[in-house]
Amino acid sequence: MLRDWVAIESDSSNVQKRPELHRMMETVAQKLRLMGGTVQLVDIGEQELPDGQTLELPKVVTAQFGNVSSKHTVCIYGHVDVQPAKLEDGWATDPYNLTEINGNLYGRGASDNKAPVLAWIHAVEAYQALSMDLPVNVKFVIEGMEETGSNGLDAMIMAQRDTFFSEVDYIIISDCGWLSRRPALTYGTRGNCYFFAEVEGPEQDLHSGVYGGTVIEPMTDLIGILDTLISPSGKILIPGIREAVAPLSDEEWKMYQDIQFDMDNYKNKIGVNQLMYSNKVDLLAHMWRYPTVSIHGIEGAFSDPGSKTVIPAKVTAKFSIRQVPDMDPAMVKKQVKYMKNYLHSVFAKRRSPNKLKVTMVIGAKPWLADTHHPLYEAGKAAIKRVFNTDPDLIREGGTIPIARTFQDVTGKSIIMMPIGGFDDGLHSQNEKMSRYNYIEGTKLFIAYLNEVSQIKRTSV
Amino acid sequence: MLRDWVAIESDSSNVQKRPELHRMMETVAQKLRLMGGTVQLVDIGEQELPDGQTLELPKVVTAQFGNVSSKHTVCIYGHVDVQPAKLEDGWATDPYNLTEINGNLYGRGASDNKAPVLAWIHAVEAYQALSMDLPVNVKFVIEGMEETGSNGLDAMIMAQRDTFFSEVDYIIISDCGWLSRRPALTYGTRGNCYFFAEVEGPEQDLHSGVYGGTVIEPMTDLIGILDTLISPSGKILIPGIREAVAPLSDEEWKMYQDIQFDMDNYKNKIGVNQLMYSNKVDLLAHMWRYPTVSIHGIEGAFSDPGSKTVIPAKVTAKFSIRQVPDMDPAMVKKQVKYMKNYLHSVFAKRRSPNKLKVTMVIGAKPWLADTHHPLYEAGKAAIKRVFNTDPDLIREGGTIPIARTFQDVTGKSIIMMPIGGFDDGLHSQNEKMSRYNYIEGTKLFIAYLNEVSQIKRTSV
Known part of the structure; x- marks a missing residue:
């Protein structure tokens, strides 16, 4: 089943793959229908592309299993779109052909987030196979735009707040991973504002020999403004960002100090000989609760192997800022304005004849939960039962913006219960899900549904 | 014929296209054989790739028509490899399907350099068709690695100096273009040192949410060092480069002042609202006789449309410096050392744990000729005959390194006689050769062979 799902190149960032994404959503819906769920493919409208054209968004799949009013109702959120992946990026195997090597299942989307979604489906199937009633009513919300900012999902949740979501008691998200070999519960995530900075000069690419020396090159301008975002030691230079944290x-310091985290192991896993910070607390804090800026790449410049003597006419840098939970949306909005103003002022100082355009293409909010909530206590109990250990209580550096939306719109409590391994290579080459995590994770979900059914109504 | 040649994707910078390049050379050889030439496909060995692997270089085609000792012998140099081109780059037509629109023949390599090579072939065919003896002996040297630095050709010329080249009196190169609508003779070109600067950090790409804030990102380092190459106004910041000019x-100032050159036309053609210099002499001087630095792009970073939240593990910037004629090879060698030292010293100041590697992948020399040489006088006469005008005497900002090699190795005189239009879009999208320039250019070559035959022996 996971092989079939991974074989669908449901890359939500590449508009040319949109038909595959539609096929992916239909596949999910069909699976849930065959299991006897009440399934809907919810139209969430269209996406506007940078060139002004529109494109149909992948439908959101909702499903319901059981509707017994005396039982709790959980809603499981997941996504089945993936990040881009090409064999040439450095994959050892075809990213869209799930391949098992030494107990690991390699493929794009295996861990993020196709196997976790399937593990939840298998958990429901397990109760069905044993002819047991589900201990709680189970709903699913499966989307196909998570990797590019969950376009259209916020509006859909708002629209169905008083219908599909009205009976939901708890929301469960399994779109993250453990920090170590120990199972984990996640109680916080960072936000993400993703920017495009486009510098446009000549009408078309020029030969650098013929024209070099006669025009101010857009690439030089772009490099110049990108170089003002971060200091060599990793400090954010945009005014107003770091000050807001x-x-x-x-108390936090002590909590971080207690977390099981092997710095050397982490260093080896990444394959660097030096991290940005040399002690555990600083490192975890900068991974989870401080903002960071990454420059992902440049579109429009020469990026192939070999040499090309070109002056690119229009170059677009892609970079993002990860916000932290104590930055509220209003503050982030202000910071985005700072950001744009900052880049434009840096650019203005260059007195370039080229044109700069800065747009924010993703704006995803951070999220934070209370680890003593009954949902988390139920999680700890399920982990104890399946793995015979206490969980790591961790945050995610990455972004799961939908958590914040669920919280803001539905007012329901949310838990993040990962089953992905700490070394699954999300968004990277050779992404994998281990057979162990996939199967034990499914057991955890089965146990968790049972634990949740025992939460007292009063504590909701 | 031009359509057949353009249809072969003889991109010398893309190793995967090497079979096409071999096919291109065989096609050229076969054409010259059918015309009755004495043809050889000269093995020039292998190319070493950055990863240590080797790849067979495309053979060089040599051919000879006529061997009358009382006649002069000219050697025509050309190349049939091309720059990369993809429809997605912004071409209006398939770059490998020659398409005529309003008298222009669009296709990659149409002007650079397939049509000029064919025009020379057609010039020989014209004499053959009229059953006339060629007024001079004609030799051809056609290579397939020009766009990436003529790998292997220098050694081949040196090896055949006392054989194939010993009877050659003059060398003719038509690998450039006019400056305006007026035909031109070219008497100088800039050199080109093309660099790869690679910054390597983590072992593989990382998720920027999960890992952002824990590692010093290679992309940040690379942007930082690239930003020290050029000032916002276009001044080269690498010490020792500009000082050597x-x-x-x-006298030069006056010569430039006299050249027919319409600044507004040039500005419109490029599609910018402001050039780097606002007067003609400064602009021409910076196009032809001052060095320049261009940053072409970055390999290994995210370069596709859409958004990807990745920390690229290894990023390689491609940039080049165009040297000018008065920088001799020893000086350029010293400057390359300056260059590497400079980048490494800038990088060292960042105290980054990442690794920097700087390599020069192309090192092509500049060239300068005497415009009063009989070869140029013959050129002026041929242009007068075909176009009824005096030529513009111009330089090229681009690089035709083989001119310098021919001069250094064979000691023969060289002329550059372009037939490409000023707006042919070399190395850019929508490269073209006009039907007019192709046909009138062929006539010019026919006339030129006749003019050269009248040069007095003493003046060689």
Whole structure:
């Protein structure tokens, strides 16, 4: 089943793959229908492309299993779109042909987020196979635009707040991973504002020998403004961003200090000989609760192997800022304005005849939960039962913006319960899900549905 | 014939296209054989790739028509490899399907350099068709690695200096274009040192949400060092480069002042609202006789449309410096050392844990000729005969390194006689050769062979 799902190149960032994405959503819906669920493919409208054209968004799949009013109702969120992947990027195997090597299942989307979605489906199937009633009513919300910012999903949740979501008690998200070999529960995520900075000069690419020395090259301008985002040591140079972050409290410091985290192991996994910070607390804090800026790449410049003597006419840098939970949406909005103003002022100082355009293409909010909530206590109990250990209580550096939306719109409590391994290579080459995590993770979900059914109504 | 040649994707910078390049050379050889030439496909060995592997270089085609000792012998140099081109780059037509629109023949390599090579072939065929003896002996040297630095050709010329080249009196190159609608003779070209600067960090690409804030990103380092190459106004910041250039003499100033060159036309053609310099002499001087630095792009970073939240693990910037004629090879060698030292010193100041590697992949020399040489006088006469005008005497900002090699190795005189239009879009989208330039250019070559035959022996 996972092989079939991975074989569909459901890359949501590439508009040319949109038909595959539609096929993916239909495949999910069909699976849930065959299991006897009440399934809907919810139209969430269209996406506007940078060139002004529109494109149909992949439908959101909703499903319901069981509708017994005396039982709790959980809603499981997941996504089945994936990040781009090409064999040439450095994959050892075809990213869209799930391949098992030493107990690991390699393929794009295996861990993020196709296997976790399937593990939830298999958990429901397990109760069905044993002819047991589900201990709780189970709903699914499966989307296909997560990797590019869950376009259209917020509006859909708002629209169905008083219908599909009205009976939901708890929301469960399994779109993240463990920090170590120990199972984990996740209680916070960072936000993400993703920017395009486009510098446009000549009408078309020029020969650098023939024209070099006669025009101010857009690439030079772009490099110049990108170089003002981050200091060599990794400090964000955009005014107003770092100042907005709450200082690390003593309590937090102690909590981070207690987390099982092997710095050397982490360093080896990434394959660097030096991390940005040399002690555990600083490193975890900068991974989870401080903002960061990454420059992902440049579109429009020469990016192939070999040499090309070109002056690219229009170049677009892609970079993003990860926001932290104490930056509220209003503050982020202000910071985006800072950001644009900052880049334009840096650009203005260059007195370039080229044109700069800065747009924010993703704006995803951070999220934070209370680890003593009954949902988390139920999670700890299920983990104890399946793995016979206490979980790591961790945050995610990455973004799961939908958590924040669920919280804001439905007012329901949310838990993040990952089953992906700490070394699954999300968004990277050779992404995998281990056979162990896939199967034990499914058991965890089965146990968790049972634990949740025992939460007292009063504590909701 | 041009359509057949353009249809072969003889991209010398893409190793995967090497079979097409071999096919191209065989096609050229076969054409010259059918015309009755004495043809050889000269093995020039292998190319070493950055990863240490080797790849067979395309053979060089040599041919000879006529061997009358009382006649002069000219050697025509051309190349049939091309720059990369993809429809997605912004071509209006398939770059490998020659398409005529309003008298222009669009296709990659149409002007650079397939049509000029064919025009020379057609010039020989014209004499053959009229059953006339060629007024001079004609030799051809056609290569397939020009666009990536003529790998292997220098050694081949050196090896055949006392054989194939010993009877050659003059060398003719038509690998450039006019400056305006007026035909031109070219008497100088800039050199080109093309660099790869690779910054390597983590072992593989990382998710920027999960890992952002824990590692010093290679992309940040690369942007940082690229930003130290050029000032916002286009000044080269690498010490020792600009200082090595001879100041513009009064005589040069006057010569440039006399050239037919329409600044507004040039500006419109490029599609910019402001050039780097606002007067003709400064602009021409920076196009032809001052060095320049261009940043072409970055390999290994995210370069596709859409958004990807990735920290690229290894990124390689491609940039080049165009040297000017008065920089001799020893000086350029010293400057390359400056260049590497400079980048490494800038990088060292960042105290990054990442690794920097700087390599020069192309090192092509500049060239300068005497416009009063009989070869040029013959050129002026042929242009007068076909176009009824005096030529523009111009230089090329681009690089035709083989001119310098021919001069250094064979000691023969060289002329550059372009037939390409000023707006042919070399190395750019929608490259074309006009039907007019192709046909009148062929006539020019026919006339030129006749003019050259009248040069007095003493003046060689």
